[in-house]
Amino acid sequence: MTEDNTGKKSNSKESEKKELQDSNGMDCILVGNKNVMSYVLACVTLFNKGASEVVIKARGRLISRAVDVAEITRHRFIENLVVKHIEIDTTTVQTDKGSELNVSTIDITLSR
Numbered sequence: 001m002t003e004d005n006t007g008k009k010s011n012s013k014e015s016e017k018k019e020l021q022d023s024n025g026m027d028c029i030l031v032g033n034k035n036v037m038s039y040v041l042a043c044v045t046l047f048n049k050g051a052s053e054v055v056i057k058a059r060g061r062l063i064s065r066a067v068d069v070a071e072i073t074r075h076r077f078i079e080n081l082v083v084k085h086i087e088i089d090t091t092t093v094q095t096d097k098g099s100e101l102n103v104s105t106i107d108i109t110l111s112r
Helices: 012-016 036-048 060-077
Strands: 018-021 027-030 053-059 082-094 100-111
Touching: 027 036, 036 053, 036 060, 053 060, 060 082, 060 100
Parallel strands: 027 053
Antiparallel strands: 018 027, 053 100, 082 100
């Protein structure tokens, strides 16, 4: 169980795949521990609903899964998609013991 910013507890499986909008108003998919096809389906759904750009975000060990999502979506489901932008970064995360840990992040922007 995890706790969101409202103080409510939610099931971690519910919070693994989130479709939301980032600060630029683009649709985002946050990659978690579900299988790759779940995120591919989310991407295809967003594009079918009329989104012109979708950002796939991941961090740490899940970066390779985000790349798989982007490539499967581009090559198998929606042929005319292009990778508009890829941003890599490092964020600092507080561990349970109070120390800081550097974690790599990636944002992959797919566009029609």
